[in-house]
Amino acid sequence: MPAVLTTSAREPIAYRVSMAEPASHEYQIEMRVPPLPSRDRVDLVFPAWAPGSYMVRDFVRHVFRLEITDGRGRALAPGAIARVDKQRWRLATGGRAFRVRYRVFAFEATVRTSFLDDSHGYWNGTSLFFYVDGELQRPCEVTVAPARAGWKVATALPAARRRGSGQQLSYAAANFDELADSPFEVGTHALHTFSVGRTRFELALYGRTNADPGRLRDILRRVVTATGRIFGGFPFDRYLFIVHALPVGSGGLEHRASVTMDIAGLSFDDEAGYVRFADLAAHEFFHAWNVKRIHDSALGTSRREDPERVLATPRDGLRAAEPHSVHALDYTRECYTRLLWLYEGCTDYLAHVVMLRAGITRERQFLRMIADDWPKYATRPGRNETSLEELSFEAWIKQYKPSENFTNRSVSYYEKGFWTAMALDLTLRLENGGRRGLPEMIRRLWDRFGRRDRPITDPDVRAAAAAIAGRRLDRFFDRYVRGKNELPLPALLRRAGLNVGARAEWDEDDKPAAERDPVRSRRARAWTGLALHADRTTVRNVIPDSPAWRAGLTFGDEVVAVDGVRTTAATFAKRIADHAPGARVRVAFFRRDQLAEADLTLGQSPERKLSVAVDPKAGVRAQSVRRGWFGVPAAGARPRR
Ligand SMILES: [Zn+2]
Numbered sequence: 128m129p130a131v132l133t134t135s136a137r138e139p140i141a142y143r144v145s146m147a148e149p150a151s152h153e154y155q156i157e158m159r160v161p162p163l164p165s166r167d168r169v170d171l172v173f174p175a176w177a178p179g180s181y182m183v184r185d186f187v188r189h190v191f192r193l194e195i196t197d198g199r200g201r202a203l204a205p206g207a208i209a210r211v212d213k214q215r216w217r218l219a220t221g222g223r224a225f226r227v228r229y230r231v232f233a234f235e236a237t238v239r240t241s242f243l244d245d246s247h248g249y250w251n252g253t254s255l256f257f258y259v260d261g262e263l264q265r266p267c268e269v270t271v272a273p274a275r276a277g278w279k280v281a282t283a284l285p286a287a288r289r290r291g292s293g294q295q296l297s298y299a300a301a302n303f304d305e306l307a308d309s310p311f312e313v314g315t316h317a318l319h320t321f322s323v324g325r326t327r328f329e330l331a332l333y334g335r336t337n338a339d340p341g342r343l344r345d346i347l348r349r350v351v352t353a354t355g356r357i358f359g360g361f362p363f364d365r366y367l368f369i370v371h372a373l374p375v376g377s378g379g380l381e382h383r384a385s386v387t388m389d390i391a392g393l394s395f396d397d398e399a400g401y402v403r404f405a406d407l408a409a410h411e412f413f414h415a416w417n418v419k420r421i422h423d424s425a426l427g428t429s430r431r432e433d434p435e436r437v438l439a440t441p442r443d444g445l446r447a448a449e450p451h452s453v454h455a456l457d458y459t460r461e462c463y464t465r466l467l468w469l470y471e472g473c474t475d476y477l478a479h480v481v482m483l484r485a486g487i488t489r490e491r492q493f494l495r496m497i498a499d500d501w502p503k504y505a506t507r508p509g510r511n512e513t514s515l516e517e518l519s520f521e522a523w524i525k526q527y528k529p530s531e532n533f534t535n536r537s538v539s540y541y542e543k544g545f546w547t548a549m550a551l552d553l554t555l556r557l558e559n560g561g562r563r564g565l566p567e568m569i570r571r572l573w574d575r576f577g578r579r580d581r582p583i584t585d586p587d588v589r590a591a592a593a594a595i596a597g598r599r600l601d602r603f604f605d606r607y608v609r610g611k612n613e614l615p616l617p618a619l620l621r622r623a624g625l626n627v628g629a630r631a632e633w634d635e636d637d638k639p640a641a642e643r644d645p646v647r648s649r650r651a652r653a654w655t656g657l658a659l660h661a662d663r664t665t666v667r668n669v670i671p672d673s674p675a676w677r678a679g680l681t682f683g684d685e686v687v688a689v690d691g692v693r694t695t696a697a698t699f700a701k702r703i704a705d706h707a708p709g710a711r712v713r714v715a716f717f718r719r720d721q722l723a724e725a726d727l728t729l730g731q732s733p734e735r736k737l738s739v740a741v742d743p744k745a746g747v748r749a750q751s752v753r754r755g756w757f758g759v760p761a762a763g764a765r766p767r768r
Contacts, residue, residue, distance in 0.1 A: 139266040170260035174253040174458035182527035186254040198224030238380035247314030252307035281331035283384035334372030336392035349485035381414030409478035418470035420577035467519035472544015531682040558596040561755025624745035624753035630736035653729035678725040688715040
């Protein structure tokens with residue numbers, strides 16, 4: 128019956144999401160799968176991870192009351208349903224339509240999971256929806272029945288059509304990837320909108336905040352404008368910022384036409400709150416290109432192989448088949464990439480460049496950030512233990528599942544990637560008089576790969592760098608991305624027209640000498656190598672070979688006294704600072720409820736404070752590198768507004 132075949136090839140998989148009892152935190156899902164005449168048996172699969180967050184989370188553990196029937200709700204034949212593994216059911220459907228009903232317990236209020244209570248509902252498709260193996264490219268449709276009259280729906284998906292009466296709204300996704308990549312916010316959020324060119328931007332703001340919404344909108348407008356300038360326009364007509372104002376902020380998760388950001392709602396009592404918001408927004412919005420559209424084949428469905436590449440390695444039989452193959456994103460297990468340093472490190476770094484160019488931060492703040500944060504990175508004991516490529520590859524088992532010892536033997540690919548991205552930006556600009564750097568390199572990857580829906584590879588990244596620099600930079604990549612060499616950042620900063628010097632240890636916030644506290648200035652900074660949890664006195668980390676390490680303190684010890692005086696998280700550092708480096712102190716602590724004591728010989732922190740400032744005597748070449756870096760027009764000394 129050809130007519131049926133034609134219909135079923137286009138018929139979407141339809142999902143219905145209800146939330147009739149929001150206080151139960153349970154979504155009720157119904158999934159209707161149309162006839163799939165070419166499939167006698169189908170695998171019904173639940174995703175194990177959410178793209179952008181590289182950890183297997185086994186979302187299926189929140190699924191219960193699973194009910195699989197035929198299309199009319201009648202039981203399937205005995206033995207027609209077999210659970211194959213934790214997240215896969217094999218159904219003998221004989222190609223006929225079937226229906227799946229289940230509930231999802233949604234009580235994880237993070238950007239990467241799902242949540243429902245009587246104030247709102249939020250979900251990521253990866254933690255709510257089954258898919259049919261092999262049918263990821265089939266269109267999907269979602270109908271939402273909000274919990275209450277008056278609840279609105281915000282999502283990047285376009286509306287499909289109204290179904291039935293009242294509150295139910297339907298949304299269309301081109302395929303499962305788009306469904307999974309389009310989070311929903313359902314509730315009484317405030318909606319703010321603005322346009323840049325012909326692209327409409329929406330901010331759906333949930334929760335209690337002391338932020339000025341007009342200011343947030345202005346920040347978003349500046350961020351998207353400056354980012355759009357890097358990429359030459361926007362690859363979407365509409366983009367949605369879902370912002371959850373919560374007691375504690377926990378970051379964002381990027382999507383192709385939207386983002387979810389969880390921010391500390393009451394943290395806008397100073398300018399720093401707005402800068403943090405801008406930083407997060409700039410980072411996440413940059414991802415709309417870098418990782419969501421510019422990515423390797425592990426991290427996204429690629430519809431076409433590169434014909435040139437297939438021709439370059441001719442193997443009989445492959446030539447004709449591969450250029451049009453679909454490499455589907457695998458939702459069931461770890462998807463390994465060596466490029467997270469590019470997706471996260473470069474994005475993190477370029478967010479700072481975007482803020483500078485958008486006039487949200489000033490050159491002075493940018494230099495201060497380097498002065499404050501580089502010394503912290505440059506003294507992390509684990510920074511050169513593992514290459515960036517390896518850190519990326521093992522993100523699934525280390526970054527997202529850190530052991531207590533992570534800080535000592537590893538480092539975040541965000542942080543290492545950030546500094547490597549800055550070093551790469553400067554290395555590129557030093558080759559071309561400052562004109563073209565990392566933004567242009569990413570733009571090139573966008574034009575040649577992302578825009579054309581082609582996946583990138585490690586060699587493509589090196590080739591893009593070579594094109595911007597005008598020569599191969601393999602030495603850079605071999606040493607700092609594939610290898611484990613120390614980044615020569617201070618030397619690069621000097622070549623880019625900055626003065627990089629040591630700041631005296633007791634300098635307070637660059638105050639003039641006359642204004643410094645003389646008592647504080649005189650006190651030397653003794654060092655234990657202990658890091659305590661912020662709100663408790665338990666040990667979070669002990670730096671290898673530090674005084675505390677040699678004295679035998681370890682993770683989880685609860686420090687209670689220094690030289691017989693009770694300490695709290697607030698006073699521990701002060702009691703240590705009562706002594707000079709070289710002094711001995713006695714630290715009392717509990718280990719598994721046993722009181723113990725240890726003698727520490729205090730040392731000196733290896734961390735050296737830096738001062739980073741524009742070098743007024745820098746040569747012409749260095750000055751032009753610096754101007755290009757900050758996006759300053761040739762004559763100006765300040766970034767444009
Ligand atoms: Zn990111």
